[in-house]
Amino acid sequence: MNIVGIAACTAGIAHTYxxxxxxxxxxxxxxxxxxxxxxxTIGVQDEIPQKLxxxxxxxxxxxxxxxxxxxxxxxxxxxxxxxxxxxxxPNKFIKKVEELxxxxxxA
Amino acid sequence: xxxxxxxxxxxxxxxxxxxxxxxLIPVVVSGGFLLAIGSLFGGVTIENIQDPFGFFxxxxxMGGLILGMLPVVIATGIAFSIADKPGIAPxxxxxxxxxxxxxxxxxxxxxxxxxxxxxxxxxxxxxxxxWAEGLKPMLLIPFAASLAVGIIMYYVLGTPISILxxxxxxxxxxxxTSQKLLFGLIIGILSSVDYGGPINKxxxxxxxxxxxxGINEPMAVLMLASMVTPFGMTMAxxxxxxxxxxxxxxxxxxSLKTAFPMGVCMITEGCxxxxxxxxxxxxxxxxxxxxxxxxxxxxLGAASPVxxxxxxxxxxxxxxxxxxxxxxxxxxxxxxxxxVLKKPVALDDIKELTExxxxxxxxxxxxxx
Numbered sequence: 001m002n003i004v005g006i007a008a009c010t011a012g013i014a015h016t017y018x019x020x021x022x023x024x025x026x027x028x029x030x031x032x033x034x035x036x037x038x039x040x041t042i043g044v045q046d047e048i049p050q051k052l053x054x055x056x057x058x059x060x061x062x063x064x065x066x067x068x069x070x071x072x073x074x075x076x077x078x079x080x081x082x083x084x085x086x087x088x089x090p091n092k093f094i095k096k097v098e099e100l101x102x103x104x105x106x107a
Numbered sequence: 108x109x110x111x112x113x114x115x116x117x118x119x120x121x122x123x124x125x126x127x128x129x130x131l132i133p134v135v136v137s138g139g140f141l142l143a144i145g146s147l148f149g150g151v152t153i154e155n156i157q158d159p160f161g162f163f164x165x166x167x168x169m170g171g172l173i174l175g176m177l178p179v180v181i182a183t184g185i186a187f188s189i190a191d192k193p194g195i196a197p198x199x200x201x202x203x204x205x206x207x208x209x210x211x212x213x214x215x216x217x218x219x220x221x222x223x224x225x226x227x228x229x230x231x232x233x234x235x236x237x238w239a240e241g242l243k244p245m246l247l248i249p250f251a252a253s254l255a256v257g258i259i260m261y262y263v264l265g266t267p268i269s270i271l272x273x274x275x276x277x278x279x280x281x282x283x284t285s286q287k288l289l290f291g292l293i294i295g296i297l298s299s300v301d302y303g304g305p306i307n308k309x310x311x312x313x314x315x316x317x318x319x320x321g322i323n324e325p326m327a328v329l330m331l332a333s334m335v336t337p338f339g340m341t342m343a344x345x346x347x348x349x350x351x352x353x354x355x356x357x358x359x360x361x362s363l364k365t366a367f368p369m370g371v372c373m374i375t376e377g378c379x380x381x382x383x384x385x386x387x388x389x390x391x392x393x394x395x396x397x398x399x400x401x402x403x404x405x406x407l408g409a410a411s412p413v414x415x416x417x418x419x420x421x422x423x424x425x426x427x428x429x430x431x432x433x434x435x436x437x438x439x440x441x442x443x444x445x446x447v448l449k450k451p452v453a454l455d456d457i458k459e460l461t462e463x464x465x466x467x468x469x470x471x472x473x474x475x476x
Contacts, residue, residue, distance in 0.1 A: 064305075
């Protein structure tokens with residue numbers, strides 16, 4: 001799967017980046033390609049290239065706050081989740097995403 | 108859209124508050140530092156710009172101006188989070204109304220939600236003829252939403268909120284010694300058991316509202332309680348050196364090297380690798396440390412006019428040494444409890460979380476569109 005997404009937390013200095021790292025590690029371990037953009041208090045970093053957005057199968061938004069640029073993902077399924085959950089259970093979360101995409105494909 | 112359950116509604120409300128707080132933090136921190144450093148060097152408010160003024164007077168005045176605007180920042184942030192751009196005008200207005208009515212931070216907080224939802228409602232439901240489409244975001248929504256929320260504040264909600272704010276402040280200012288200890292203890296526990304998570308942030312929002320009324324002692328408690336975790340865990344590391352019972356594996360010792368400096372800046376998250384390896388023992392020990400440190404800091408009357416910054420915020424504090432002492436005592440308590448509770452391990456034991464250790468995720472927690 002090609003995953004793109006955004007991570008953002010309240011203070012925007014720690015959870016944001018931990019969530020990104022956990023997601024990237026878990027997704028790569030499961031054999032997916034992933035690009036996560038961070039929207040910390042410093043602003044947008046690692047912005048997702050348009051090419052990846054076009055190719056993506058699913059968008060993952062791990063955020064406790066409002067994120068900007070959600071409309072970039074209008075063509076694909078968007079899954080939103082608090083940062084806390086992906087930090088605690090990144091691998092299980094990726095599993096859930098896989099399940100959901102399976103279901104979506106069959107439906 | 109699927110029908111929203113009450114749980115989802117709460118999540119949304121919380122997200123709007125957190126978004127506003129994320130905008131608020133840099134504003135409060137910069138304003139607090141300006142005010143505190145200005146006041147440290149004898150700055151006073153510039154009342155009349157024609158009179159001569161000094162450098163530190165400008166700092167003090169700038170800080171005061173910003174901190175006086177907090178109801179506006181929180182109201183605009185919440186309304187923007189709910190309704191996007193159309194929320195900004197009514198949010199800004201309702202914040203100013205809250206200041207005008209002395210209903211303070213709570214007024215801005217409540218008003219921000221009302222402003223945001225009115226603007227969102229208009230945005231979604233208002234039907235106008237084609238020729239007026241351009242007027243809708245420019246004039247109709249901001250004007251109607253501002254007017255509506257302003258009237259609600261002036262005639263309905265503003266006065267009760269002002270009375271409530273006053274009552275709360277008077278109550279907190281009049282706490283006797285045992286009540287202070289208890290209050291510090293509770294704030295200390297709540298701020299230290301979920302490591303910067305949702306409980307901590309809810310407490311943070313409440314304490315910000317107190318801070319905007321000039322009650323700064325509780326925020327000092329929260330800051331200390333957030334720092335007890337990295338400080339206590341580091342102290343526990345030195346205990347293992349002294350007493351010979353090994354409680355950390357190599358990976359955990361490594362993470363302490365970054366966790367401690369982060370802790371100095373009041374960021375707890377560096378301790379995550381240690382916390383998640385042994386969640387309940389960590390929560391218990393940091394909770395106890397936060398409780399003891401918090402009670403002590405309240406009792407000694409340490410107060411912080413800025414809500415973030417860790418040790419660097421000490422320059423701005425009242426009774427900074429009392430605060431530091433409370434932090435160290437609380438951290439020591441955390442260290443002792445953690446050291447006693449944790450099972451001995453060998454330094455090279457591999458302890459990594461596997462997928463089986465992770466918490467189950469419910470589909471309910473995901474929002475899918």
